[in-house]
Amino acid sequence: MGRVVAVKNVDEELYRKFKAMVALKGLTIGEALNQALSLWIRASENIDVVEYLETVKEAEANRRVYRELEDYLIRNHAGKYVAVACGKLLGIFDSREEALRAVRKVKSRHAIVTRVEPKKTRVIELGMSLFEVVE
Numbered sequence: 001m002g003r004v005v006a007v008k009n010v011d012e013e014l015y016r017k018f019k020a021m022v023a024l025k026g027l028t029i030g031e032a033l034n035q036a037l038s039l040w041i042r043a044s045e046n047i048d049v050v051e052y053l054e055t056v057k058e059a060e061a062n063r064r065v066y067r068e069l070e071d072y073l074i075r076n077h078a079g080k081y082v083a084v085a086c087g088k089l090l091g092i093f094d095s096r097e098e099a100l101r102a103v104r105k106v107k108s109r110h111a112i113v114t115r116v117e118p119k120k121t122r123v124i125e126l127g128m129s130l131f132e133v134v135e
Contacts (some may be wrong), residue, residue: 018032018036025060042096051131054109057067058087058109059109060088061083066112066114074116074117078116079115079116081094082099082114082116083099083102083103083112085110086108096113100113
């Protein structure tokens with residue numbers, strides 16, 4: 001679990017709406033707050049916010065696809081590699097290199113390439129790209 005942070009002077013109505021939207025998107029408060037803070041920083045630095053939002057949207061779609069398929073993949077394809085990009089499963093592969101080649105063929109801002117096995121996922125944001133670290 002991450003560090004606990006208390007924030008004073010948060011508008012209660014705004015927080016209530018935020019919390020409801022977070023639940024609808026299937027995120028945790030921490031994940032959504034991290035995205036909001038990152039967006040605010042980028043907007044303040046005059047970085048292309050539209051591109052960033054598209055990257056976040058694609059990352060969410062890719063994570064959703066993987067989460068929906070994860071149990072099936074573990075039961076039927078354990079030890080193989082999967083590639084998810086553009087909000088869809090690109091394929092199931094024998095090697096990580098094959099999965100990476102599949103990702104390179106599509107034009108995507110975000111992709112997940114991982115070995116099929118039970119794991120925890122951490123999202124790490126680096127610049128304008130989002131990376132998935134699976135352990």
